[in-house]
Amino acid sequence: MSEEGKKAILCVDDEKIILKSLKGQLKSHFSTNYRLEFAESALEGIELIEEFSKDGIEVLVIISDWLMPGMRGDEFLIRVHEKFPAIKKIMLTGQADPKAIQNAQSNANLHKLISKPWEEAELVSTIQECIS
Numbered sequence: 001m002s003e004e005g006k007k008a009i010l011c012v013d014d015e016k017i018i019l020k021s022l023k024g025q026l027k028s029h030f031s032t033n034y035r036l037e038f039a040e041s042a043l044e045g046i047e048l049i050e051e052f053s054k055d056g057i058e059v060l061v062i063i064s065d066w067l068m069p070g071m072r073g074d075e076f077l078i079r080v081h082e083k084f085p086a087i088k089k090i091m092l093t094g095q096a097d098p099k100a101i102q103n104a105q106s107n108a109n110l111h112k113l114i115s116k117p118w119e120e121a122e123l124v125s126t127i128q129e130c131i132s
Contacts, residue, residue: 007058008035009127012045012076013065013092018116022063025120030127034060042068042076049080049087059087061130063123066093066100074100077108085109088130092118 009030011022019038026036035057039045042064049059062080066073073096077089089108091101094116104110112126 006035006056007033007060007131008037008052009061009063009131010037010039010045010048010059011063012039012042012068012073014040014068015065016040018065018092025123026127029124034131042071042073042079045076046079049084053084059084061088061090061127063090063092063127066091066096072100074104074108077104077110081108090114090123090126090130092116092123 009026011019013019019040023036023038030036037048039048045062045064052059062077064073064076073091073093077091080087081089088111089104090111091104091113093113096113101113111130114123114126
């Protein structure tokens with residue numbers, strides 16, 4: 001696997017349709033140089049990051065929803081940040097609580113909040129900022 005193949009972009013959202021849409025948009029821009037991974041919950045996202053870390057795969061960017069069952073996006077991003085502070089974090093949401101956004105900005109070094117429905121160009125340029 002090439003060096004770039006050892007770098008990943010992780011999308012976390014409990015809605016399969018959102019993950020499918022993200023996959024379609026990101027594939028054309030990033031799949032040749034980066035591994036694209038998708039998780040349907042924060043816990044699944046944490047498991048993937050742990051697994052990748054053991055396998056020498058660096059997660060560069062996480063794109064996470066906020067409103068998810070089990071663990072909300074701000075809590076998820078804070079947990080990830082505590083263990084993997086170098087990962088860039090983007091929250092993609094239609095209904096984040098202002099306190100949750102502040103929480104993620106203060107405690108998870110949130111790179112950017114993007115509102116749903118999002119513009120593909122904004123998402124792609126934000127990811128490119130994170131990986132360059």
